[in-house]
Amino acid sequence: MELVEPVLAGDRRALARLLTAVEGGAADLPQALAALYPHTGRAWVIGITGAPGTGKSSLVNALAKAFRERGRTIGIIAVDPTSPFSGGAILGDRIRMRDLAGDRGVFIRSMATRGSLGGLSRATRDAIRVLDAAGFEIIFVETVGSGQSEVDIVRTAQTTVVVEAPGLGDDVQAIKAGILEIADVLVVNKADRPGADHTVRALRAMLELGHPVSRGPLTAHHGRLMQAAPADDNDSQERLWLPPVIETVATESQGIDTLLQALEAHRQHLLQDGVQPSRERERIEIELLDRLQASLLARLLSRVPADVFATVIEQVQSRALDPQSAVATLLEAYDQVIKIHSERAAS
Amino acid sequence: MTDQRTIRVLIAKPGLDGHDRGAKVIARALRDAGMEVIYTGLRQTPEMVAEAALQEDVDVVGLSILSGAHLALVPRIRQLMDENDLRDVPLLVGGIIPDEDVPALRAAGVSGVFGPGTSTEAIIEHIRQVVMNRGGREG
Ligand SMILES: Nc1nc2c(ncn2[C@@H]2O[C@H](COP(=O)(O)OP(=O)(O)O)[C@@H](O)[C@H]2O)c(=O)[nH]1
Ligand SMILES: [Mg+2]
Numbered sequence: 001m002e003l004v005e006p007v008l009a010g011d012r013r014a015l016a017r018l019l020t021a022v023e024g025g026a027a028d029l030p031q032a033l034a035a036l037y038p039h040t041g042r043a044w045v046i047g048i049t050g051a052p053g054t055g056k057s058s059l060v061n062a063l064a065k066a067f068r069e070r071g072r073t074i075g076i077i078a079v080d081p082t083s084p085f086s087g088g089a090i091l092g093d094r095i096r097m098r099d100l101a102g103d104r105g106v107f108i109r110s111m112a113t114r115g116s117l118g119g120l121s122r123a124t125r126d127a128i129r130v131l132d133a134a135g136f137e138i139i140f141v142e143t144v145g146s147g148q149s150e151v152d153i154v155r156t157a158q159t160t161v162v163v164e165a166p167g168l169g170d171d172v173q174a175i176k177a178g179i180l181e182i183a184d185v186l187v188v189n190k191a192d193r194p195g196a197d198h199t200v201r202a203l204r205a206m207l208e209l210g211h212p213v214s215r216g217p218l219t220a221h222h223g224r225l226m227q228a229a230p231a232d233d234n235d236s237q238e239r240l241w242l243p244p245v246i247e248t249v250a251t252e253s254q255g256i257d258t259l260l261q262a263l264e265a266h267r268q269h270l271l272q273d274g275v276q277p278s279r280e281r282e283r284i285e286i287e288l289l290d291r292l293q294a295s296l297l298a299r300l301l302s303r304v305p306a307d308v309f310a311t312v313i314e315q316v317q318s319r320a321l322d323p324q325s326a327v328a329t330l331l332e333a334y335d336q337v338i339k340i341h342s343e344r345a346a347s
Numbered sequence: 348m349t350d351q352r353t354i355r356v357l358i359a360k361p362g363l364d365g366h367d368r369g370a371k372v373i374a375r376a377l378r379d380a381g382m383e384v385i386y387t388g389l390r391q392t393p394e395m396v397a398e399a400a401l402q403e404d405v406d407v408v409g410l411s412i413l414s415g416a417h418l419a420l421v422p423r424i425r426q427l428m429d430e431n432d433l434r435d436v437p438l439l440v441g442g443i444i445p446d447e448d449v450p451a452l453r454a455a456g457v458s459g460v461f462g463p464g465t466s467t468e469a470i471i472e473h474i475r476q477v478v479m480n481r482g483g484r485e486g
Contacts, residue, residue: 013432016404024352087353088378094399095388101395108402112383114353 001032007134008039012107015134019109022126033126036133043075043132044267047157049145049182054165055189057096058250060140063263064106065099066256067138073105075136077127079143082112089113093142107136121152122294125287128156155286158279159266161259163187164203166195179206183243184266187259191247203245241269303337304330354382354478357405359396360389361424364414369463373409373441376467377474393420397427400436406478409470412442422455429456437477441465 001021006014021029046063048056057078064074078093091110100106111127124141131139141157162183167190179186186207188199244262248255270276301309312329315321321329358374360367367389374384385403387395400408408428412420417440425438440452441461449460459473 013401016402020355020404082383083378086379087381089383090374090378090386091383092386092388094385098388098391098395101392101398108399110383110385110403112353 001026001028004032004035007036007130010135012104015107015130016109018130019127022130023111023114023123029126033129036129039133040129041132043128043136043139044159045128045132045139045141045157046263047160048140048142048163049160050163050187051165052144054163055248055250056142056163057093059161059163059187059189059248059259060093060142061097061099062248062250062253062256063260064097064138064140065253066260068100068103068105072137073135074100074107075128075131075134075139076100076106076108077111077124077131077139077141078108079111079113079124079141081144082114087114107131107134121156121290124152125156155283158270158276159184159263161185161187161263163189164199165190166193166199184241185259185262186243186245187248188245189248189250191255192249192252196247200245200247207243207245241266241275300330300334304333308333352406354407354474355385355403355405356382356474357385357387357396357400357403357408358411359387359391359399359408360411361391361393361396361420362412362414362416363390364412365389366413367411369413369442370411373411373467373470377471380471382471382474393423393427396424397431397433400428400433401431405436406481407437407439407474409439409441409474412440412444415443417442417444418448418451421452421457425456435481437481439470439473439477441470 001018003014003018003021007018018032021032026032048060050056060076060078064076067074076097078091078097080089080091080093082089089112091112093110094108097108100108109127109131111123114123124143128139128141143152145162160182162179162185164186165188186203188196188203190196244265246255246259246262248259250256270279309330312321312326316323316326356377358370358377360370370386374386377384385399385405387399391399396408396410408424410417410421410424421438421440428434428436428438437458438456439459439461440457442463444452444460444462452460458477459470461470461473
């Protein structure tokens with residue numbers, strides 16, 4: 001692909017077109033991504049997730065502005081859902097990011113989920129790499145928090161921010177289960193709205209329940225829980241990171257400096273406490289498993305004749321076969337095709 | 348590009364008028380026709396429109412202008428898009444546009460002008476047509 005060199009040289013038009021190729025899965029994309037890969041691995045990827053309307057785009061806008069003031073270049077990938085009915089999408093995150101217009105140190109790209117969630121994570125990972133290779137130092141990935149996309153973002157980002165807002169779910173029960181596992185930093189945005197304190201307290205209560213007390217006491221710092229407590233007697237090299245809860249008013253840039261410091265502290269935790277290499281290794285393993293799964297499935301489906309597949313479906317429907325046996329049948333059919341192929345090749 | 352490309356459209360409201368109901372109706376209609384619509388909100392400067400068109404690599408740019416400032420805004424946006432290497436990206440204008448201004452807009456490089464009475468089907472059809480005429484771009 002003739003876009004690789006210009007992208008590395010900082011050509012924004014080429015960058016935009018390569019991102020389109022990443023989304024659409026162009027035929028020569030694998031070669032382009034392979035050529036870019038040695039130039040990746042420098043960016044700090046920050047995932048921002050949370051329910052619709054909590055203020056994620058507004059926060060990205062405020063954070064990007066603050067990081068720009070500190071001289072860092074910013075790439076932004078804002079993901080919105082594709083309509084399951086039409087396949088179209090309205091991508092409106094730029095509305096809240098107008099402060100970033102006219103700054104060549106920022107590049108914003110809106111992406112739709114386009115069908116499969118697995119597809120989203122592949123396209124998002126590749127889009128991040130393209131921005132990384134193009135030299136953007138910090139890459140924000142905004143996704144609507146819902147089940148799989150939340151898991152995907154953690155598997156992709158180095159630092160994950162979960163955004164809550166008062167009124168949307170300010171009870172411990174209402175706050176979605178699993179947030180503790182994915183959040184490196186918790187933000188209660190719209191702190192200008194009534195009920196923000198309540199949301200903060202609910203989140204802190206959850207944190208205290210969810211974290212092993214033996215790792216050391218939670219340390220309050222300006223009313224926030226920020227301290228990475230040292231690992232105690234066990235042999236773990238990893239220091240414990242306790243997600244801070246930070247109040248912001250994104251539209252007024254309030255609390256943004258504090259949030260930025262918390263993000264930097266998490267970054268330091270990753271880099272200094274020896275966490276980064278093992279995390280990256282995990283991410284690579286998961287990505288390879290994802291890609292392998294997709295490739296193996298595609299290969300199997302391309303080799304097993306469609307009528308064999310159709311017959312197996314009918315058998316499962318008529319209760320002649322159970323689903324697991326059906327899968328065994330399909331795998332056998334695949335092995336058979338492979339065997340015939342290799343015998344032909346040998347003769 | 349081997350796959351059937353999803354059409355990406357930028358819908359922008361340049362200028363100072365404060366109504367975007369019409370722009371939102373169009374955005375929804377295009378979404379329902381299977382397109383990805385990047386909507387940028389009110390009060391966009393020509394620079395913002397051209398920049399968004401570049402970053403989002405859209406196939407078409409649609410401007411909604413009710414303020415009467417179209418003769419000033421549209422040629423400027425076309426010029427900035429051309430400077431951004433987006434010469435091949437068609438530009439559409441919708442809103443309150445007097446008939447006598449249409450030739451000037453066309454001369455400025457606008458592919459379609461749509462007044463208040465236009466059906467959304469006509470706009471969808473026009474977009475599909477100009478995208479097809481542009482042809483499959485090299486990846
Ligand atoms: N009062 C208040 N409104 C906010 C704040 N942050 C965002 N908003 C508004 O909340 C709405 C949704 O914001 P947006 O950033 O688009 O949320 P997203 O859907 O999570 O990306 C917009 O109308 C914002 O102006 C805040 O801190 N306080
Ligand atoms: Mg948003």
